[in-house]
Amino acid sequence: MPAIVLCVEGEARVGEDLTLRPGQSAFVPAAAASPGVSGKGVVYVARPGAFTL
Amino acid sequence: MPHATPMRLATTIRPYDWGSVTALPELFGTEPTGEPQAELWMGAHPGAPSTAGGVPLNELIARDPAATLGERCAERFGPVLPYLFKVLAIERPLSLQVHPTTAQAEAGFADENARGIPLDDYARTYKDASHKPEMVCALTPFHGLCGFRPPAATADLLDRLGVPGLRPWIETLRTGEPGQALREVFAAMLGDAARPLRAETEAALLESPDPDLAAYAGIARACPGDPGIVAALLLHHVTLSPGEALYLGAGVPHAYLGGIGVEIMANSDNVLRCGLTSKHVDVPELMRVVDFTPSDPHRVEPAADGSGAYDYRPPAPEFALTRYDLAGPTPCPAACRRSSCAWRARPASART
Numbered sequence: 105m106p107a108i109v110l111c112v113e114g115e116a117r118v119g120e121d122l123t124l125r126p127g128q129s130a131f132v133p134a135a136a137a138s139p140g141v142s143g144k145g146v147v148y149v150a151r152p153g154a155f156t157l
Numbered sequence: 158m159p160h161a162t163p164m165r166l167a168t169t170i171r172p173y174d175w176g177s178v179t180a181l182p183e184l185f186g187t188e189p190t191g192e193p194q195a196e197l198w199m200g201a202h203p204g205a206p207s208t209a210g211g212v213p214l215n216e217l218i219a220r221d222p223a224a225t226l227g228e229r230c231a232e233r234f235g236p237v238l239p240y241l242f243k244v245l246a247i248e249r250p251l252s253l254q255v256h257p258t259t260a261q262a263e264a265g266f267a268d269e270n271a272r273g274i275p276l277d278d279y280a281r282t283y284k285d286a287s288h289k290p291e292m293v294c295a296l297t298p299f300h301g302l303c304g305f306r307p308p309a310a311t312a313d314l315l316d317r318l319g320v321p322g323l324r325p326w327i328e329t330l331r332t333g334e335p336g337q338a339l340r341e342v343f344a345a346m347l348g349d350a351a352r353p354l355r356a357e358t359e360a361a362l363l364e365s366p367d368p369d370l371a372a373y374a375g376i377a378r379a380c381p382g383d384p385g386i387v388a389a390l391l392l393h394h395v396t397l398s399p400g401e402a403l404y405l406g407a408g409v410p411h412a413y414l415g416g417i418g419v420e421i422m423a424n425s426d427n428v429l430r431c432g433l434t435s436k437h438v439d440v441p442e443l444m445r446v447v448d449f450t451p452s453d454p455h456r457v458e459p460a461a462d463g464s465g466a467y468d469y470r471p472p473a474p475e476f477a478l479t480r481y482d483l484a485g486p487t488p489c490p491a492a493c494r495r496s497s498c499a500w501r502a503r504p505a506s507a508r509t
Contacts (some may be wrong), residue, residue, distance in 0.1 A: 105227055105230060106218075106225060106226045106227065106230060106238060108166070108199050108200065108242050109163070110199060110242065110244070110419065112184065112244075112296060112419070114483065116483055118163045119162060119163045121162075122163050122164075122165055124165075125185075125186075126184060126185045126186055127181070127184065127185030127186075127187065127197070127244075128165070128166075129165075129166045129168060129199045129207070129242075130163045130164060130165050130166055131163065131164045131166055131207070131209055131214060132163045132164075133161065133162075133163075133164070133224055133225045133226075134223075134224065134225060134226055134227030134230065135161045135223075135224040135225070135227075136161050136162055136163055137161070139162070139163050141481060141483065142483065143483045144483055144484065145483050146480065146481070146482055146483065147480070147481050147483065148242075148294070148419050148478060148479070148480050148481075149478070149479045149480075149481065150199070150240060150242040150421050150476060150477075150478055151240075151476070151477055151478075151479075152230050152233075152234070152239050152240065152474070152475060152476060152477070153470065153471070153473055153474050153475060153476050153477040154470065154474070154477065
């Protein structure tokens with residue numbers, strides 16, 4: 105699913121190379137294979153809700 | 158495969174006059190600009206798309222919907238990101254507003270197109286053909302107005318203002334069928350004939366020591382003379398602590414009043430306003446769209462898994478939100494066992 109990751113506190117790493125600090129965000133395309141979010145802080149991840157086709 | 162890695166976003170901050178000059182800079186450790194910083198937008202809305210690598214996100218998605226959105230999402234919502242994600246930093250009240258259903262939006266959008274009203278016209282009400290459900294999740298103490306209070310309770314509140322001219326409205330609220338009484342009084346409160354009574358009520362609000370009226374007095378102080386001040390008295394005052402969330406579906410009148418929060422919504426800009434704003438006000442259309450049924454605020458309780466993930470699932474197919482309190486180096490979802498994980502929620506074979 106397409107996601108947007110927003111860091112609001114601390115520092116977060118999205119995938120291998122992307123570091124987010126407060127106020128910074130990243131788009132995670134659906135084709136990205138489970139990038140993983142790590143670090144110390146708080147992030148919000150927005151994505152489509154549950155839906156049935 | 159193209160678009161197969163996370164992409165840093167460059168985002169836009171909207172300088173609406175209700176925004177705080179300092180809240181976002183303090184939260185994000187940036188320098189204030191001296192201008193209000195009201196909304197940080199993250200998404201692909203054509204009004205202010207974020208960019209990735211210098212390319213607007215809506216263009217990036219249109220070039221390759223399958224890779225960026227996934228086939229299931231693109232089939233369900235079309236080649237557009239179905240949600241818009243924001244951070245709000247509210248210093249003064251936002252407009253008293255309501256959002257349409259999908260059917261109302263489709264009809265209104267087609268009607269305004271047929272009448273030749275340009276999309277960027279000041280008086281344009283329907284900017285697209287989509288509904289606009291939304292959810293706000295507080296980052297700091299946050300408050301706003303949401304949904305109609307039961308009319309008898311509002312009658313008691315108005316009575317405490319001690320304004321004799323309010324008696325007919327109080328009587329209607331106490332004796333009428335709830336939905337009809339709210340419709341009648343709401344319309345009367347916004348009408349030109351009520352201008353003197355609105356001024357008298359506003360003055361009484363400003364002098365009232367009643368703690369139950371304090372939030373409404375705050376609106377009167379922030380928006381003196383505004384027609385929406387008295388109509389606001391019909392709505393619940395809602396407070397959110399950090400981490401608490403509120404969902405707003407179609408037809409529910411609301412106005413955010415203060416605080417910082419993240420907001421997620423369907424990718425739409427359809428807002429009908431009746432007060433607390435300098436933007437276009439369309440009371441007749443708003444009256445058609447408002448649901449006058451009294452309702453409790455729809456709080457969204459997150460599902461917590463005990464390891465720092467909080468999953469907010471409002472009843473809107475376009476969006477959901479998860480908060481992760483990251484406590485250290487353990488990545489999510491690479492080593493994730495969280496049932497609520499945004500990426501782990503589906504087996505890998507089902508991810509699109």
